[in-house]
Amino acid sequence: MDSLSLSRRHFLQFSAGAALLGGQLLTARNVLAQNLLTAPVHQLLLLNNEWNTIVNDAGRRAAKVLGLPYSSTNFNLDDSTALTQAQSAIAAGQKFILTNSVDGSGNKNIARAVASNGGALVNFGSNLPWSHPLDAGDGYAQAFVTREDVGFYQAVKYTLGEAVKKSGPALKVLHVTGPKGAFVDNLRSASVYHALSEFPQAKILGNLPGNWSAEDGQKAAAELVARFGKPDVIIAQNDGSLTGVLAALRSLNLKPGSDVLTVGVDGATDILRAVKSGRVTATVFQSPAYHGIQAVVRLFDALNGYKPSVPERFVGFAGLLVTKENVDGVMARFVDNPNLPFDPHLLSHVISGDNWDPQTPLVPINIEDYYASSGTPKPAGWQPPAAYAASIASGEFEQVTQRYQQAYRLKLDDFAYKGISV
Incomplete structure (x- = not known):
């Protein structure tokens, strides 16, 4: 079997098995029993601060659920170092990469490097202004951003x-x-x-x-x-x-x-506690756990043959405004909770099929609106990628947006949700 393909027989076997799980935790043993592929994943961490520590921990735990060997390194705000670390990881056989890029300068090179080795990249950090994952080819599986x-x-x-x-x-x-x-x-x-x-x-x-x-x-x-x-x-x-x-x-x-x-x-733990005590007026909770889990699951789906549509290659969500009014609920679900606050198997298209749930208000990014909102001027002669323009013109972009909105059932502000024990 090719490392980036999943046979129809295996997919149907897994779909049936997933249905029998009845909402129980999908473990690595379940994944392997259903003949799904696993491979090492490697995270390029932006910093050693608390937000990135949570990203890393959640990514590691999601990888454990999916049976994926996991490792990470820290590039400390230097995208050239991230590229070097990615090359080293690929040489060591870790060809599925997730990263939080500082400025997007290394994304294309990393994506092409993993693609040449049968792997994929998911980036949940910056992208070069007026760029799109399509510019880097199939190796750039997804750009995932928060709607600042x-x-x-x-x-x-x-x-x-x-x-x-x-x-x-x-x-x-x-x-x-x-x-x-x-x-x-x-x-x-x-x-x-x-x-x-x-x-x-x-x-x-x-x-x-x-x-x-x-x-x-x-x-x-x-x-x-x-x-x-x-x-x-x-x-x-x-x-x-x-x-x-x-x-x-x-x-x-x-x-x-x-x-x-x-x-x-961002929604760092000490700041959420400061909101509760009144020392901070507001923050935006952009769950670091979600970033790690979502990126790992996208890589798992890429490994197992899921082919995202053009709109799915660049997606994002608006975080949750946190004030004294709702901070207790945020803390209960996302901080003072030993469980993963999002379900990795619900996030997987391969595993969940029609029951897929992004668990945040995730939608495709209109790149012209997104980059224009930053105040970054459009380069002279800039044209969107042909496949992206065709997706807009055909109505596919709007159809996928609506599908994502309809799939969003487990809400970000559902503070009663207990999460997944890993």
Whole structure:
């Protein structure tokens, strides 16, 4: 059997077996018993921060459920290092790769390298602006993104609204950004300015990069307050740097949540607890566990012959706005829960068939809307990939979008869901 194919006989055997499981956990033993293929997967980790640690742990546990050997390395915000690590992993036989790219610069080379060895890449980080996985060929199985233009915009808007209630409309705002040049950071900045446009008297006094880390976030916030004085709001472009912002405020004898309102994005555990205590006004929960599980499952499906349609090659979802009103539910399902908060076999097209459930509001990405929302100008003469343009013109893109929306049954805010024990 070819390493990327699944015979109809095996698929039907597995579909029947899955039906008999009756919702019970699909274990690695079940997978192997159904003649599904397994192969090593390797994760290229962005950083060793808490968010990425959760991604890694969830990916490892999902791989265990599916019988996939799993390993990981850390490229520490350097996509050239990620490419080198991918090449080493491929040489060692780990040709199925998941990664969280900083700027997308290495994605095409990694995708082509895994494809030449019969493997696949899933990236849940940045892509080069105005690019599409189709540009890299079949090896780039999927780009998976969070819709910062929706989720982060909502969190910033909510926090600014709360600040206006407290301090009036003439808000003084400081802005802690991410790594300079990262597309995700550009998209988050565009979301900030979109929200600010609805508060005409609010003004960003200054910004510095927090580089997705607590240490740099603390340095940035301390320097900004030293330059511009006490603000009404500090916007941090991820929860890792927001952790540092909170530390900086404490060192300056400024009380987060009282003297200064803060907002972040990603849904790190310490920030969720800070929302509960009132020290942080809002964040966007973009489940790190989901990123790891979803990427591993997509690689499993690629290994077992699932051929995604063009719209499925680039997908994303808007995270969950977290405030004091719903943080207890978020904590119960996603933090204080030893189980996996998403079901890997429901996420697998190969395993679940017509019962497939993305378990988040996952939809195909309209790349023109998505890249335009970042404020990144369209390159002169740019044209979308021919297959993507044909998918839009034929109505396939809209049909797949509707199918994904209809398949979404286990809701992200279903806080009663107990998860899967692994």
